[in-house]
Amino acid sequence: DADVTQTPRNRITKTGKRIMLECSQTKGHDRMYWYRQDPGLGLRLIYYSFDVKDINKGEISDGYSVSRQAQAKFSLSLESAIPNQTALYFCATSDSLTGYNEQFFGPGTRLTVL
Amino acid sequence: SQQGEEDPQALSIQEGENATMNCSYKTSINNLQWYRQNSGRGLVHLILIRSNEREKHSGRLRVTLDTSKKSSSLLITASRAADTASYFCATVPVDSSYKLIFGSGTRLLVRP
Numbered sequence: 001d002a003d004v005t006q007t008p009r010n011r012i013t014k015t016g017k018r019i020m021l022e023c024s025q026t027k028g029h030d031r032m033y034w035y036r037q038d039p040g041l042g043l044r045l046i047y048y049s050f051d052v053k054d055i056n057k058g059e060i061s062d063g064y065s066v067s068r069q070a071q072a073k074f075s076l077s078l079e080s081a082i083p084n085q086t087a088l089y090f091c092a093t094s095d096s097l098t099g100y101n102e103q104f105f106g107p108g109t110r111l112t113v114l
Numbered sequence: 115s116q117q118g119e120e121d122p123q124a125l126s127i128q129e130g131e132n133a134t135m136n137c138s139y140k141t142s143i144n145n146l147q148w149y150r151q152n153s154g155r156g157l158v159h160l161i162l163i164r165s166n167e168r169e170k171h172s173g174r175l176r177v178t179l180d181t182s183k184k185s186s187s188l189l190i191t192a193s194r195a196a197d198t199a200s201y202f203c204a205t206v207p208v209d210s211s212y213k214l215i216f217g218s219g220t221r222l223l224v225r226p
Contacts (some may be wrong), residue, residue, distance in 0.1 A: 004156075010175055028215075042202055042216030043157070050212070072160065090156060092214075100145055101206045105156035 003027045006091050006106040014114050019078045021109050023091030032074040033092040033103065034058075034066060036085075049074055050096065072074060081113040120203060120217040128225050133190040136218040137203030138183075143208040146179055148188050149212070151200045160188075160201075165208075193224045 004025045013019050024033065028052050035043040038103040045058030047066040055066055063085060065077045078085055088110050121136045137209055139146070145164045149157040163170045163179045163186070170177045176189040197216055199218045 001138075017135060041217045042204075044185075044216075045213065048212060063118065080135075088154070099211070100162055101157055101211060102162055103157075103216055104159065107156045108154070110154070 003108040003109055004091060004104055006089075006109050008042065008109060009107065010110045012112045012114065013081055015082055015112075017081050019081050019111065021089055021091075023074045023076070023106055025072050025091075025093045025104075027069075027093055027095070028103060029095045029104070030071065031094045031096055032068065033094070034064075034074065034076045035090045035092065037090060037108075038089040039045075046076065046089075051114070069078045078113075081111075083113045086111060086113045088105035118145075120201075120220045122188070122220060123218070124221045124223070126194055126225065128197055129193060131193055133193050133197070133222055133224070135188045135201050135203075135222070137186045137188070139203075139205045139215075139217075140184065140222055141187075141205075142208045143181070144208050144211055146177075146186050147206070148175075148186075148202045149202045149204060149216075150192060151202065153199070156182040157202065193222075195224050195226045197223060198224045 007022045033048045034046040037043050049068040067075050088108050090108050091106040094103045119138050142210045145163045151157045161172045163177050174191045179186045200221050202219045204214045204216045
């Protein structure tokens with residue numbers, strides 16, 4: 001969905017480095033999410049935010065932190081990257097007013113930790 | 115943990131044939147959604163079926179939902195090579211409506 005953008009699209013880093021992945025949306029949605037996808041698996045929820053200053057842990061939050069700087073921006077940080085955080089990372093948004101939780105995804109960031 | 119399980123994990127068919135993918139889940143749901151993912155790309159929402167609906171159509175897509183069996187199926191009719199992708203079901207639990215719980219997906223290959 002072109003209304004949800006992620007930067008960078010690809011990143012290779014080394015163990016122990018701090019990494020930030022950024023997500024921006026122009027859909028005007030209040031809810032934003034970060035997921036990770038490992039090969040052959042579905043998506044797993046890392047963190048989610050219902051609005052600015054609202055941050056909630058998902059299924060696999062250890063080793064990650066997030067910041068919701070504005071309604072349109074939600075960034076994911078790996079404070080000290082480790083190899084098993086190598087994965088495809090997706091940001092998504094949804095509109096709480098619809099009640100159905102249909103989510104709109106960004107193109108993904110492929111992260112490799114050496 | 116993943117709630118949805120999809121079957122088959124991989125499916126290869128000839129262009130023009132129909133493709134059927136199945137999804138099972140474990141808890142009571144508000145709705146069930148199907149998403150498509152082209153290789154290495156983001157997920158695209160295809161169709162949503164509410165828990166009180168049994169069947170829904172959208173173009174060449176037909177989705178069924180059986181809440182008594184906690185299962186759903188996605189049928190793609192008259193498949194095209196461009197339908198080649200991974201397909202995921204995702205459920206919204208009744209008690210956690212903010213969640214979207216994904217299955218592990220079905221990889222569909224449509225041969226020209």
